[in-house]
Amino acid sequence: MGEGLGSCSMEELQQIEQQLEKSVSVVRARKNQVYKNQIEQLKEKPQPQAKPAAKDHQIQRENQPYAESSPSSDVVTELFIGLHRSN
Known part of the structure; x- marks a missing residue:
């Protein structure tokens, strides 16, 4: 506890x-x-x-291979076959 150190040598x-x-x-x-x-x-x-949740996500992606990856991938297209008619 440090008591009696006064009589100790430097060594x-x-x-x-x-x-x-x-x-x-x-x-x-x-x-x-x-x-x-x-x-x-x-x-x-x-x-x-965590593993079962990741597995469920993988199974879901396998069941929906063409599902959109994110909402921002929504694309609106217009396909016309033949002559375009204007109103």
Whole structure:
């Protein structure tokens, strides 16, 4: 807890500092590993739910191969066969 360090030599203080730095490094590495594991677990939860929805969308597109891809693809055309009559 830092008590009694006044009687330590400079070399002892440097050794204590190195031990503290190593300990902090181990704690940080462990914390990062725990975070990575938690992130992976969270990523796995929504994936099984997302796959059926994507599969349903693919099946729907296969059943409607000529369906319009978006509302902006609506095209109005006028086809005249023969002579055009004006009113």
